[in-house]
Amino acid sequence: MCHLITHFLEVESFFFCCSPGSFHRFSFPMASPLHDSPNAAVNGTSAVEAKSRLPKRSRLHADSSPPLFTPSDILSEFSHHDPTVARINNGSFGSCPSSVVSAQHDFQLQWLQQPDDFYFNQLQPKILQSRTIIKDLINADHVDEVSIVDNATTAAAIVLQQMAWGFAEGKFNHGDAAVMLHYAYGAVKKSVEAYVTRAGGCVFEVPLPFPANSVDEIVHEFRQALQRGKQNGRRVRLAVIDHVTSMPTVVIPVKELVTICREEGVDQVFVDAAHGIGCVDVDMKQIGADFYTSNLHKWYFCPPSVAFLYCKRSINNSDLHHPVVSHEYGNGLAIESAWIGTRDYSAQLVVPKALEFINRFEDGIDGIKKRNHESVVEMGKMLVEAWGTHLGCPPEMCSSMVMVGLPAYLGISSDRDALNLRTCLREKFGVEVPIYYRSPKDGEDGVVTGYARISYQVYNKVEDYYKFRDAINQLVHNAFTCASLPNS
Amino acid sequence: MQHEDPRNGESAHRSSKKPKLSSKFITESDTRDEFSHHQPRVARINNGSFGSCPGSVLTAQRHWQLQFLCQPDAFYFNTLRDGITASRKIIKDLINADHVDEVSLVDNATTAAAIVLQRIGLSFAEGKFQKNDTVLMLHCAFQAVKKSIQAYVTRAGGSVIEVRLPFPVNSEEEIISEFKKSIEEGKSNGRKIRLAIIDHITSMPSVVIPVKELVRICRAEGIEQVFVDAAHAIGSVKVDVKEVGADFYVSNLHKWFFCPPSVAFLYCKNSTSSSDLHHPVVSHEYGNGLPIESSWIGTRDYSSQLVVPSVLDFVNRFEGGIDGIMKRNHDEVVKMGKMLAESWGTNLGTPPEMSAAMIMVGLPSRLCLNSEEDAVTLRSHLRDHYGVEVPIFHQVSKDGEEEVRDKDGFITGYVRISHQVYNKLEDYEKLRDAINQLVEDGKTCKMLYTE
Numbered sequence: 001m002c003h004l005i006t007h008f009l010e011v012e013s014f015f016f017c018c019s020p021g022s023f024h025r026f027s028f029p030m031a032s033p034l035h036d037s038p039n040a041a042v043n044g045t046s047a048v049e050a051k052s053r054l055p056k057r058s059r060l061h062a063d064s065s066p067p068l069f070t071p072s073d074i075l076s077e078f079s080h081h082d083p084t085v086a087r088i089n090n091g092s093f094g095s096c097p098s099s100v101v102s103a104q105h106d107f108q109l110q111w112l113q114q115p116d117d118f119y120f121n122q123l124q125p126k127i128l129q130s131r132t133i134i135k136d137l138i139n140a141d142h143v144d145e146v147s148i149v150d151n152a153t154t155a156a157a158i159v160l161q162q163m164a165w166g167f168a169e170g171k172f173n174h175g176d177a178a179v180m181l182h183y184a185y186g187a188v189k190k191s192v193e194a195y196v197t198r199a200g201g202c203v204f205e206v207p208l209p210f211p212a213n214s215v216d217e218i219v220h221e222f223r224q225a226l227q228r229g230k231q232n233g234r235r236v237r238l239a240v241i242d243h244v245t246s247m248p249t250v251v252i253p254v255k256e257l258v259t260i261c262r263e264e265g266v267d268q269v270f271v272d273a274a275h276g277i278g279c280v281d282v283d284m285k286q287i288g289a290d291f292y293t294s295n296l297h298k299w300y301f302c303p304p305s306v307a308f309l310y311c312k313r314s315i316n317n318s319d320l321h322h323p324v325v326s327h328e329y330g331n332g333l334a335i336e337s338a339w340i341g342t343r344d345y346s347a348q349l350v351v352p353k354a355l356e357f358i359n360r361f362e363d364g365i366d367g368i369k370k371r372n373h374e375s376v377v378e379m380g381k382m383l384v385e386a387w388g389t390h391l392g393c394p395p396e397m398c399s400s401m402v403m404v405g406l407p408a409y410l411g412i413s414s415d416r417d418a419l420n421l422r423t424c425l426r427e428k429f430g431v432e433v434p435i436y437y438r439s440p441k442d443g444e445d446g447v448v449t450g451y452a453r454i455s456y457q458v459y460n461k462v463e464d465y466y467k468f469r470d471a472i473n474q475l476v477h478n479a480f481t482c483a484s485l486p487n488s
Numbered sequence: 489m490q491h492e493d494p495r496n497g498e499s500a501h502r503s504s505k506k507p508k509l510s511s512k513f514i515t516e517s518d519t520r521d522e523f524s525h526h527q528p529r530v531a532r533i534n535n536g537s538f539g540s541c542p543g544s545v546l547t548a549q550r551h552w553q554l555q556f557l558c559q560p561d562a563f564y565f566n567t568l569r570d571g572i573t574a575s576r577k578i579i580k581d582l583i584n585a586d587h588v589d590e591v592s593l594v595d596n597a598t599t600a601a602a603i604v605l606q607r608i609g610l611s612f613a614e615g616k617f618q619k620n621d622t623v624l625m626l627h628c629a630f631q632a633v634k635k636s637i638q639a640y641v642t643r644a645g646g647s648v649i650e651v652r653l654p655f656p657v658n659s660e661e662e663i664i665s666e667f668k669k670s671i672e673e674g675k676s677n678g679r680k681i682r683l684a685i686i687d688h689i690t691s692m693p694s695v696v697i698p699v700k701e702l703v704r705i706c707r708a709e710g711i712e713q714v715f716v717d718a719a720h721a722i723g724s725v726k727v728d729v730k731e732v733g734a735d736f737y738v739s740n741l742h743k744w745f746f747c748p749p750s751v752a753f754l755y756c757k758n759s760t761s762s763s764d765l766h767h768p769v770v771s772h773e774y775g776n777g778l779p780i781e782s783s784w785i786g787t788r789d790y791s792s793q794l795v796v797p798s799v800l801d802f803v804n805r806f807e808g809g810i811d812g813i814m815k816r817n818h819d820e821v822v823k824m825g826k827m828l829a830e831s832w833g834t835n836l837g838t839p840p841e842m843s844a845a846m847i848m849v850g851l852p853s854r855l856c857l858n859s860e861e862d863a864v865t866l867r868s869h870l871r872d873h874y875g876v877e878v879p880i881f882h883q884v885s886k887d888g889e890e891e892v893r894d895k896d897g898f899i900t901g902y903v904r905i906s907h908q909v910y911n912k913l914e915d916y917e918k919l920r921d922a923i924n925q926l927v928e929d930g931k932t933c934k935m936l937y938t939e
Contacts, residue, residue, distance in 0.1 A: 080554065080557050080558055081557075081558060081559070082558045082559040082562075085559055085562075087559070089561060092560070092561060092564075093556075093560035093561065093564070093787055094560075094787070095557075096557060101557065109525065111749070112525050112526075112540075112541065112546070112748075113525055113526060113527045114526075114527040114530055114532070114877070115537070115538035115539075116534060116537060116538065116871070116877050117527075117530075117871065117877070119538070120868070150769075150785075150786060150788050151786035151787050151788060152786070153769055153770070153771050153785060153786030153787075154769045154785070154786060156770075157768055157769045157770055160770075161768070165643075168613035168644070186771075186772040187770065187771040187772045187786060190770050190771065190772055190774035190775075191770040191771075191774075193770075193774070194766065194770045194774055195770070198610075199613075295787070297787060303557075303789070304556070304787050304788055304789045305786070305787050305788040305789060321639060323602055323606065323768030323769065324595070324598055324599045324602045324768065325598070325601075325602055325605075325632065325635050325636040325638075325639040325640070326598050326632040326635065326636075327631040327632050327635055328635075329635035329636075329638065329639055330635075340595075340598060340599070341595060341596035341597070341598030341599060341632060341750070342538055342539070342596050342598075342740070342742060342749050342750050343595050343596060343749055343750040344748070344749045344750060344789065344792065347789065423565070426561070426562060432559070432561045432562070
């Protein structure tokens with residue numbers, strides 16, 4: 001017999017559990033909350049001080065706040081991360097502390113114990129609870145405006161499918177435009193192709209300079225793209241704007257771009273903020289978009305996968321549907337999304353637990369964001385100084401991620417090179433970091449063509465970035481170039 | 489743990505082609521252990537709705553989930569795709585498909601319906617189909633599928649024909665005859681029937697449909713494409729997609745094939761007609777074929793798609809593997825159904841040969857189950873007061889149809905009982921006694937509202 005270990009503290013014995021042929025009792029030990037740890041008494045006073053400084057919104061229970069996490073608590077919460085890896089890529093797949101994973105397991109167990117009862121009596125109220133918390137976090141007016149979906153990719157499909165119907169049903173004219181950033185996420189670009197181009201729309205991309213120098217550049221390019229979109233009497237039916245682009249990563253001045261869209265008569269604005277919540281400030285009323293989506297499993301400590309899609313109530317939303325149609329069809333997007341057939345909805349139910357986790361950091365999510373940003377800038381500067389390169393944008397245009405130029409010597413000259421270098425760093429040096437290939441423009445010579453996107457999250461430490469620094473220095477020292485990598 | 493079992497010599501001789509990995513069959517006590525996470529005080533006779541998953545498969549699932557959390561990038565680049573391909577290959581063999589390219593993994597049958605119907609909707613929108621061309625479906629098709637047809641077909645200008653099937657049903661001929669009538673109606677006024685959606689096993693009321701025969705009729709009548717919604721099929725009836733002959737065939741693995749929520753396969757006959765199928769959640773694999781598109785639809789937990797090999801290990805611990813499980817489930821549910829019908833003085837909704845691992849059993853007329861609301865109320869009452877979980881069906885009386893009676897009146901309600909490997913006689917006795925108690929106490933459904 002073998003029992004599951006809470007918190008995944010003993011990875012080896014867990015793997016032992018899974019040998020074929022032996023019989024296992026599947027058991028869910030009750031989660032023991034970390035705030036019962038021996039450090040609780042030590043943190044008592046600082047918790048009291050912290051409480052008075054926190055904005056009221058981020059406190060679930062203002063009176064009985066658990067103590068702040070110590071560094072050793074944090075190590076424990078992320079002890080399931082591979083200890084041999086310098087994990088400086090929170091941006092791609094996010095991270096989830098073990099206390100939230102435990103809470104998720106509890107919900108999974110409840111379902112498995114008696115699914116009918118869970119379905120009829122628990123699931124919907126709990127999803128509503130998560131939605132309500134999100135509504136407060138993002139300053140939405142009404143919980144009806146908040147739907148929970150799997151990820152930003154799904155949210156994009158929802159918004160874009162609505163566009164496709166607009167063309168199919170003659171609400172839009174053939175050739176009407178959609179505008180998106182050149183650096184829009186690959187999946188979103190494909191979704192635009194599948195739902196807009198296929199339905200007869202025209203797509204315009206906003207070219208953005210990289211490295212980025214100022215917000216003004218972005219605003220200028222955006223205005224120009226809108227003008228192109230409006231030519232020949234076309235209407236711009238949708239603008240898709242990233243809040244924080246993925247590769248290369250830059251924080252986009254969304255509020256200003258949304259204002260420009262309103263001035264220029266763009267029908268609807270969809271902000272793809274996959275990296276938004278927990279990374280930048282997310283205030284729906286301030287940003288003013290019609291649709292806004294963000295993944296909670298990237299920077300908000302939820303397990304894979306859960307995202308919210310905000311839809312401003314003032315616009316006609318009766319036409320927004322989840323593409324996986326189930327019996328709730330027609331009852332509003334939030335209700336439709338809360339049941340799309342039998343699935344594991346547990347990731348959607350632990351938002352309260354994630355909030356609890358976050359509030360055990362000084363200043364809650366605001367404190368985390370601030371410290372992540374400052375640390376990633378500091379680490380970025382340390383790396384570019386060590387390598388003699390530069391950052392991909394000024395500090396005020398990055399969030400908890402920043403692009404760091406790689407030595408030109410490495411000879412990154414294609415996307416394939418970037419991927420191969422990434423694999424080499426993972427397999428030979430134990431460093432996980434995505435690499436971006438920036439092709440040189442006409443006239444540019446000997447420039448930096450590769451950038452690493454480093455992330456900083458609460459579990460990172462300076463040694464992670466030293467490991468990366470040293471790995472690159474080692475490669476350069478060994479006269480390594482990407483040309484020498486096998487082309488897999 | 490493992491020891492030589494003298495039955496092994498025999499079992500190797502008797503067993504089907506499936507490989508035996510362990511040297512003994514699972515015992516009753518092992519089976520109880522595997523499902524020890526089920527709430528003990530509940531007579532769980534509704535495997536049909538949400539399925540079930542044994543402890544060893546859940547452990548395997550945890551293993552995959554942990555791997556992702558431990559180093560998600562390495563998992564994404566090195567592990568995920570191969571794991572999904574391994575699952576798809578196993579399914580391809582199980583269902584007798586020709587090629588693994590014909591097998592995609594999706595969340596559930598509801599998602600598969602959206603995939604097929606979205607393409608139909610596009611065909612109307614793009615003018616490939618004429619307005620009022622038809623989609624044919626069964627009247628008792630699953631509600632989610634009906635809504636999907638509304639969302640993608642009706643909205644795009646298509647018309648819908650519903651085949652009204654008799655219930656209770658006595659023979660396959662009754663179904664075939666109604667089906668043929670509806671095809672005539674669908675083709676009237678020069679319309680083309682673009683798609684027929686046929687359940688392999690209907691949900692409520694549950695009946696095993698003669699799909700092979702109906703698909704043959706569809707081909708004979710020039711129906712363009714056939715989609716078999718077999719949500720309940722795999723692990724409950726034999727699934728041979730070549731024999732059935734449909735263009736699309738979907739079944740949930742988390743219902744009767746012991747996978748955790750949720751995973752289903754969508755089979756698409758490898759021909760040009762399926763090349764334009766897309767997963768509605770479009771990601772960077774768009775255009776690389778449905779199986780590849782479906783294997784990455786953004787960051788999510790794909791672990792339930794990865795445990796199919798572990799499930800195969802589990803079912804092969806039973807005598808006769810999945811075939812043995814199916815046969816025993818069928819025999820037991822029929823036996824239990826007859827026991828209940830006899831005790832209540834009622835009927836079975838289908839003959840045994842038109843049932844799989846579920847069967848409809850008539851409820852005593854004295855309960856006066858006269859509406860959908862009554863059915864829901866009775867179900868909740870059984871759950872809350874008797875610890876019995878079973879779905880209830882309200883049979884609407886149809887004009888001109890002979891209604892079934894018991895000694896006190898018309899039978900208007902049925903329970904749908906399931907039998908899976910974890911069920912025992914006491915579960916059904918608990919239901920039997922609960923209903924008898926209610927009747928003895930003179931309770932009707934309306935009286936239960938206030939309790």
